[in-house]
Amino acid sequence: MRNVYAEISHAIAKGKKLLAILIDPEKFIETEAAFFLKKIPKTTTHLFVGGSSVANFKTEKTVKAVKAETDLPIVLFPGDYSQITDYADALLFLSLISGRNPEYLIEQQVKSVTKLRTSRLEIIPTAYILIDGGKESAVQRVSGTKPILQFQVETIINTALAGEFSGKKLIYLEAGSGADFPISEEIIAEVKKVVTIPLIVGGGIRTLQQQEKAYDSGADLIVIGTQFEN
Numbered sequence: 001m002r003n004v005y006a007e008i009s010h011a012i013a014k015g016k017k018l019l020a021i022l023i024d025p026e027k028f029i030e031t032e033a034a035f036f037l038k039k040i041p042k043t044t045t046h047l048f049v050g051g052s053s054v055a056n057f058k059t060e061k062t063v064k065a066v067k068a069e070t071d072l073p074i075v076l077f078p079g080d081y082s083q084i085t086d087y088a089d090a091l092l093f094l095s096l097i098s099g100r101n102p103e104y105l106i107e108q109q110v111k112s113v114t115k116l117r118t119s120r121l122e123i124i125p126t127a128y129i130l131i132d133g134g135k136e137s138a139v140q141r142v143s144g145t146k147p148i149l150q151f152q153v154e155t156i157i158n159t160a161l162a163g164e165f166s167g168k169k170l171i172y173l174e175a176g177s178g179a180d181f182p183i184s185e186e187i188i189a190e191v192k193k194v195v196t197i198p199l200i201v202g203g204g205i206r207t208l209q210q211q212e213k214a215y216d217s218g219a220d221l222i223v224i225g226t227q228f229e230n
């Protein structure tokens, strides 16, 4: 069985930069899985699957269709515990620690346990930090929480460190899908300076230049969704 987290850590230790393409099951056409996989960058290292509102079983169908066509690791990035499926390789076990809504700090996690107790999914505790990307994001809307503003660098740093101190194994800085602007280089660099666990950055990254800037500032893994949705 593969160990997604160990593979990520190993790749980072070797100086490799990672790229995840995010698939929203709600917008994915299973019969086009092979076509989709041909279109994504050759540098893709991971496929993330999840969305803010997805019909029951649609995530499982999507994961099965994608898995049949690729050996890339498939990592669940669920907006709701109902999206958890055993067919993926790993699960980002998210806590939305930028917000103060207990539903997304602990309740969703508790609800997921019935499924996870009997599952072989690799569970990766992840500190999920929502940062303003210029417009209201689906995460903000669904969770009813406010993003941290980009000038609040100290708050972002402290939140990321609180995540690491709580035992999370990944930090995910999220500007929201389709953000007007991505997380600034300054924020990425400042967070990278203090955390010792892998750093994921996503939301609003559309160009190669934005990708390079995020990597150069310290992102270990970049997530791109919207750009490949069509």
Ligand code: 1GP
Binding pocket: 022, 174, 175, 176, 177, 178, 179, 201, 202, 203, 204, 205, 223, 224, 225, 226, 227
């Ligand atoms: C959203 O970080 C991801 O959760 C990706 O965002 O769709 O803007 O690429 P985009």
